[in-house]
Amino acid sequence: MWWLSLYRSTIGKKVIMAVTGLVMAGFLVLHMAGNLQAFDGPARINGYSAFLHGTGELLWLVRVVLLVAVALHIDAAIQLTRIARAARPQDYAERRVQVSTIASRSLRWGGVVLAVFIVFHILHMTTGTVHPSFTPGDVYHNLVAGFRVWPVAVFYLVAMAALGLHLYHGVWSSARTLGIVHPNPQPLHRPVAVVVAVVVAAGFALIPIAVLAGWLR
Amino acid sequence: MDFTLRVWRQAAPGTPGRFVDYPAPGISPDASFLEMLDVVNERLIEQGHEPIAFSHDCREGICGSCAMMIDGVAHGPVAGAAACQVHMRSFRTGARVTIEPWRSVAFPVIKDLVTDRSALDRIIQAGGFITAPTGGARDANEILVPKDAADAAMDAASCIGCGACVAACPNGSASLFTAAKLTHLGLLPQGQPERSRRTLGMVAQMDREHFGHCTLFGECQDACPKQISIDAIARMNRDYLHAVITARPERSGGGTG
Numbered sequence: 203m204w205w206l207s208l209y210r211s212t213i214g215k216k217v218i219m220a221v222t223g224l225v226m227a228g229f230l231v232l233h234m235a236g237n238l239q240a241f242d243g244p245a246r247i248n249g250y251s252a253f254l255h256g257t258g259e260l261l262w263l264v265r266v267v268l269l270v271a272v273a274l275h276i277d278a279a280i281q282l283t284r285i286a287r288a289a290r291p292q293d294y295a296e297r298r299v300q301v302s303t304i305a306s307r308s309l310r311w312g313g314v315v316l317a318v319f320i321v322f323h324i325l326h327m328t329t330g331t332v333h334p335s336f337t338p339g340d341v342y343h344n345l346v347a348g349f350r351v352w353p354v355a356v357f358y359l360v361a362m363a364a365l366g367l368h369l370y371h372g373v374w375s376s377a378r379t380l381g382i383v384h385p386n387p388q389p390l391h392r393p394v395a396v397v398v399a400v401v402v403a404a405g406f407a408l409i410p411i412a413v414l415a416g417w418l419r
Numbered sequence: 420m421d422f423t424l425r426v427w428r429q430a431a432p433g434t435p436g437r438f439v440d441y442p443a444p445g446i447s448p449d450a451s452f453l454e455m456l457d458v459v460n461e462r463l464i465e466q467g468h469e470p471i472a473f474s475h476d477c478r479e480g481i482c483g484s485c486a487m488m489i490d491g492v493a494h495g496p497v498a499g500a501a502a503c504q505v506h507m508r509s510f511r512t513g514a515r516v517t518i519e520p521w522r523s524v525a526f527p528v529i530k531d532l533v534t535d536r537s538a539l540d541r542i543i544q545a546g547g548f549i550t551a552p553t554g555g556a557r558d559a560n561e562i563l564v565p566k567d568a569a570d571a572a573m574d575a576a577s578c579i580g581c582g583a584c585v586a587a588c589p590n591g592s593a594s595l596f597t598a599a600k601l602t603h604l605g606l607l608p609q610g611q612p613e614r615s616r617r618t619l620g621m622v623a624q625m626d627r628e629h630f631g632h633c634t635l636f637g638e639c640q641d642a643c644p645k646q647i648s649i650d651a652i653a654r655m656n657r658d659y660l661h662a663v664i665t666a667r668p669e670r671s672g673g674g675t676g
Contacts (some may be wrong), residue, residue, distance in 0.1 A: 212625075282632045289592070292522055293522060298490065380660070381658075
């Protein structure tokens with residue numbers, strides 16, 4: 203089975219991480235752009251929400267695809283982390299980092315933060331379980347009331363910082379993992395990933411910031 | 420120049436090791452790092468102590484024997500140089516210099532700074548042969564090789580198999596090594612017939628030796644004494660994906676008749 207040998211190889215597991223990561227990154231771009239409609243008032247964003255809920259099976263298809271992507275991404279990450287740990291049972295007494303970025307070195311812990319965040323976010327803004335006054339369909343109200351609880355807003359901002367770092371490394375390294383890059387004399391430069399990371403993280407962070415600052419009320 | 424060396428001493432494979440401090444006074448700034456170790460070892464022998472074991476051969480950066488972590492950096496502070504090409508003038512006098520062997524599950528310590536890197540040889544072995552016509556020697560220019568392919572293949576072929584990429588990688592990955600070896604044949608017309616089989620074999624062996632995966636930290640290309648680019652890894656991944664997806668089951672064990 204060719205796909206089984208792919209799954210078993212370290213490169214195959216990285217390919218799984220890259221493909222699922224890009225699927226999630228693509229979703230995030232759309233999700234972020236959709237969120238920004240909150241700045242156009244309650245009618246616009248609530249209408250957008252009603253439109254999405256009106257798509258029925260399509261909405262569930264997207265949800266299932268994302269859920270599978272998250273599960274595969276985490277599964278591959280855990281397996282690869284175990285392999286990497288086992289590859290160096292005795293660590294160096296001294297090792298100086300040369301060129302690796304904070305983004306690359308925080309990928310694993312950042313991923314844990316994001317996993318916790320995703321669970322909280324769904325309980326907060328989708329099911330409303332941990333929301334102080336969740337009103338189904340009134341997205342604008344849910345945003346404003348949700349982020350007025352400042353510790354929650356701060357947690358969202360921390361998670362978005364982790365997301366920015368995750369995307370900064372992930373978008374760039376996914377392309378390299380899949381081999382879809384042109385040879386480059388400066389292979390560590392990543393202009394596209396910078397733009398994606400900054401735009402997505404900042405676009406999401408704008409809403410809790412706007413609520414905390416009183417721009418959205 | 421005067422130094423204090425903090426050296427990993429380990430008597431044999433599988434035995435516990437420890438760091439030992441050795442004073443190294445009166446070292447010439449023009450001594451290479453290995454010459455400095457020679458001087459320290461001469462003194463140790465005179466005092467009746469066991470000299471520090473380290474691997475070395477050509478001492479001009481082409482054999483890949485010398486392998487040590489110097490102050491937490493593979494091959495020490497000079498970019499694009501093996502440990503043998505590092506000179507003591509690159510250090511401050513009075514400095515305490517930490518010297519450690521490569522740390523990887525695939526590179527067991529034989530003694531002190533000497534590690535067994537035959538895992539890398541087994542990766543090359545797993546690549547198998549390339550078919551070459553027998554009979555009279557062919558004209559050198561009979562097979563056309565594009566200039567850019569020849570250049571890129573030569574860059575990859577400059578890998579000396581020292582293992583610094585593995586040593587510097589936070590995941591202990593041998594991706595840069597394997598990718599360099601795959602690139603060097605994969606770009607040339609002579610490497611085409613067995614290209615997919617070679618890629619599958621070497622990648623599988625890389626995993627079998629328990630090397631880690633590639634996270635694209637970039638530490639390997641910085642540590643590489645031959646400055647091989649991580650572009651090679653992207654190329655290996657592309658080749659591997661292609662090989663895995665298009666691999667045909669073998670239908671005969673070889674031969675024509």
